[in-house]
Each structure stands twice: as structure tokens, then as C-alpha cells.
Amino acid sequence: MTLSLFDRPAVLFLPASNARAIAKARESRADLVILDLEDAVKPEDKDSARDAAVHAVAEPWPMPVAIRINGSKTEWQGRDVVAMMHSRVDVIVVPRTETREDLSFVRNQTGRPIAAMIETARGVLAAGEIAKEAAALIAGTNDLAADLRLPRDAGRSPLQMALQSILLTARATGIAAFDGVFNGLDDEQGFAAEAVEGRRLGFDGKSLIHPKQIGPCHAAFAPTDDEISRAERLIAAATGGAERFEGEMVERMHVEAAERLLARARRA
Template sequence: MPASNERALEKAKTIPCDALILDLEDAVAPDAKPAAREAACAAAASGEYGRRTVTIRVNGIGTEWHDADLEAAAQAGPAAVVVPKVGSADEVRTLVAKLEAAGAPDHTVLWAMVETPRAILGALAIATASERLGAFVMGTNDLVKELYAEHVPGRAPILPSLHTALLAGRAAGIAVLDGVHNDVKDTDGFLAECRQGRELGFDGKTLIHPGQVEGANAAFAPSEQAVEDARGLIQAFEDGQGSGVVTHNGRMVEQLHVDSARRTLAIHEAIAALG
């Protein structure tokens, strides 16, 4: 959400999303950035966004606004500060040190946008650089641009990069969020990309329009059938412990299946709690 748009900040209080990124970067014109910074920080500190995870995206490292953005965001204490084009482990450590020096509370973590070839090639080092790094956010638009690739259905040109970032995120135990779908009128393409992201293993998808929220929520939430199957599988495993091979609906059940089922139920319960 552009932090320079007062109506957008107000509307964000009613959008049924999990998280908000109050933007100071691409969505804000240069002459509006100081006012946007003030508005984003006030919004993040207001407590008026319910259970939504409120984050602030600052301007990138090396820009004239970056240091002031980072200091103000740290003091506002959002759930996370989102930094574009993070390219190395050293940058992560520097960002974390600056957040802490500016007085960021313990709950304010760093979300690193991964959107350059350098970041992809160093993804594991970036992901493990600090315990204060909470998530990767894929910057798919910039990644396509940097690779001289094209936006195509199925995203074949960037699938290796997406998978590399996912591997690094899973190895480090952080969340990994899929990039945006640009064409808000292309509903079928958007929904296909949501399904693909879920199948790849992303934790969620970043969005550019409130009209995309419903589709993303449906794609990333476990279906009623999946929840029912998860409960049945866990029950079968618990009932059959000590009896040798356990089966559920004709399939052998092992601990790894139980772990996946419990994750499904945890996601379902977290979504229910948001409601």
C-alpha cells in the first residue's frame, strides 16, 4: 500500500489480508517520500490494523532516503521492516545493526527482498546472516528485468531462482513470500500463479491490489477436504502407534506425513483465529 495515500492506509484496516506492506519506495513519488514516511510510521504505531502484520518497506540501500527511513521505521516498531534489493549477508548484518542502534523493539524483524542475481546466488548466506531476519520477499519484477528475461505464463525463466530462494529460506527456517502478479485484470493468470506458488512451497503471495486478496487467501488456505484428511491421518497414526504399519485411506502413514498434516492444521487454525 502506498504510504502517501491516506485513503489507502484507511482502507487497509478493512482488507481481509494477513499482512500489510506500507510502501515508501516504488509506490511513492520522490517529493512525497518524507510525508509518506511520517504517515507509515504513524500507521504502524497506531494499533488500528487488528491482527494484521504491519510492515514498512523503506527505500533501498544507497538512496538518499534510506537512512532516515530505516531510523524512523525502527522507532515506529512495526512487525517488520522490508528492505528492497538486499544482496549479501554483510548488508543484512549492517541493516540489523542500524535497526538496533535506532532502537527497534525486539519484535521488529527484517524482511529482505530478493530480486537480483547476486541475491539469488548468495541466498543461503543472506538467509542465515542474522536471527533477526524473518522472511524473504521475492521481487520477481526486478529479477525478470535483471535476467533480461520475459514475463510469461508459468514463469519458467525464473523458476530456478524462485526454487533457490525457497531452498535457502527453508534451510534457515524463515518465511518465503512469492512476488506480485502485475496484471490485476488477468484473474485467471493470477490464480494460476497463486496455485503455482502454493505448489512450489511459498508461505504466501505479495499483492498489489485489494481485489487479489480473496484469490490468494483461497489458494494458500488448506481446503476443507485437506483439513479433514489431516485430522483423519493424525488420528489413524495415534491409534495405530505400536501396531506396526499404519494406514489411512489405503496409504501408509509415516512420521513425515504426520508432520505435514499437523502443519496443515496449524495453518487452518491460524487462519480461523484471524477471522
């Protein structure tokens, strides 16, 4: 199996206006870096951040690099799109996506793969149409919680239905899906627990806001030794069709899942 742009668990966001953060990200073990022109950048810094992002992606990187542009309802998106057309960016991330048209304009103008951030209730309900134009969906959990008017201490439970809807849409469309960010920079146990939960839900990876979250993210999304061993035994024992394996009934789809797991383990 080949490694696609989105078959990558650790997705690091950072402000495109922060040159020091960009330099650190280039040397990090992130699997995909997203240079942000949107929420992380002050209005007065938008133009300089855009220039910095375009300059950054013109240089070699050891991993794919995306740029999150500003939303369709802002004064900056037009200039962002023009800059993306003339840049070497691998992926464009569109924030607060609520319609298929939010993506189609950007994709048609730039010809780049588009990752859609689902950050509102309207976006969740329109995810099926949005996914037809997207190469990946990213759950924007902070904005989504705010749009749903959840209390600050509500936790993740009220978001489960929305997260599952985003994931189901991605799987039905055959594209990648990434879990949202964890805000507690100093809560390593909390991050690890949420990353494990994201993998158990079925997400391909997680959005990160600091390089120190990369290692725990890799650990959470990497197959365990027991999973690898069982997958190897299953593939070796499979003869085709439905059959008994270690007390369970398995068929071709289980073999394919085992092959995917081993492919990810080899890349970890």
C-alpha cells in the same frame, strides 16, 4: 501452534504516500500489510511518505504492519532507518538485498524482524547468507525478471529456478518465503492460477498489489476439504514410527505435516 508474524498468506503492498489506500488496508482482510517507501513512491515524496508510514503504524491495526524502506545504495535509507528506530512498526522490509550486510545494519539498528526481498541474480546466489539475518524472504519477481533480462511476455517459467532457490533457502534456514506479485489487476483467473502455483511450489503466501487479490489468495493457500479430512484421519490413525496408512507408507514427518495443515486451516 501460535501464529507467527510470517505465518500469513496474504501480504498486501501499498504506497505509504497514499492515505486512502492505507485506510482501506486497515479495514481489509490482509494478513500482513507492507507500507512501501521504495518503488511505489516518487523521489520528491519520500520524506512525506516516511512521515505518513510512521504515523500510520502508531495507530492500532488488526494485523501486523511492515514498512519497506529504501535500499542501501540510496540517499534515503539512513533517514528511513532512523525513523524505523522510533516507530511502532512490526517488521522492516529491505529491498534488493544482495549481501548479508544489507540486512545486518538495519536489524542491528532497529532491533526489528527483517524481511529480505530477493530481486536480483546476485541476491538469489547470496540467499543462503542473506537468510542468516532474515526472518523471511520475499521473491521480487518483477525486478528479478528485469535483472535476468527476460522479455516482458516471458511468463513465470524462466523464473522457476530462482523461485525454487529462494524457497529452498528459506526452508533450509527455517524462515518463511513469499511468492512475488501478479501484475494483472483485472485478470482474476490469472492471479488465482499463479497463487495456486505458488502454494504448490511450497511458498507460505503471496505478495499482493490490490485488496481485491486478498480473497483469491486466501482461497488458493487454504487447505482443501479433502486435505483437511485426510490430515484428520492420518493423525487419528498414527501410532508412531513408520506404518501403513490408506495404501501409503507414512512416518512422523507426515504426521507433522498434517498437524501444520490443520493449524493453518483453523486460522483460515
